[in-house]
Amino acid sequence: MKIERLSQDKIRIFLTFDDLSERGIQREDLWREMSKLQDLFAEMMDQAYTELGFDATGPLAVEVFAMPAQGMVVIVTRTRWEGSRASGMDEEEMDDVYEMEVTLEESDSIVFSFRDFEHFIEAAHAVNGQFTVSGALYQYNGQWIYYAESAALESNRLQAFIAILAEFGEATSVTTAVLEEYGKVIIPDDAIAVTCQHFKPRSE
DSSP, rough: OOEEEEEETEEEEEEEEEHHHHTTTTTGGTTTOOOOOOOHHHHHHHHHHHHHHHOOOOEEEEEEETTTTTTTEEEEOOOOHEEEHHHHHHHHHHHHHHOOOEEEEEEEEEEEEEEEEHHHHHHHHBTTTOOOEEEEEEEEEEEEEEEEEEEEEHHHHHHHHHHHHHHHHHOOOOHHHHHHHHHSSOOOOOOOHHHHHHHTTTTT
């Protein structure tokens, strides 16, 4: 579980499917295991307070994004009590109560980060020819980020594709909006095929 502060009142939490599995939550039951998700949310808020000093009292807006390769990204925004709601509660009651407005979304994006370009070259050659997936390569925060949509692959093929990429890089929670605004586009289309065409793996 990785937690980062986006602003004074907003944090982002990234959980891999391994993180969820360790807590008894399976990928296919992600939205049905509400009691386990509530326990998980309480754990996340405790960790956010310990690591970042983020106090999750009061009303919260919670955005949950499920992604096939990455796992689950949770964005928590601390909002403010409305005046009429707050006036009828004392400070202790307000500290003990929080209400959540939850938004659930699923993304078909595959996003992997690679520490250096050589790792991406190796990954590209490992999947090239086996899978037909277009995708872009970016540089962002000193890493190489491969971004693709999973719609072209069937579920079993998708998991095989992800498994190979995971041998060379790691799933990341960076969104396409962040990549387009703050990243640098290196190869805009067919990044795997283009990379294989121009670069050989170190093993050769």
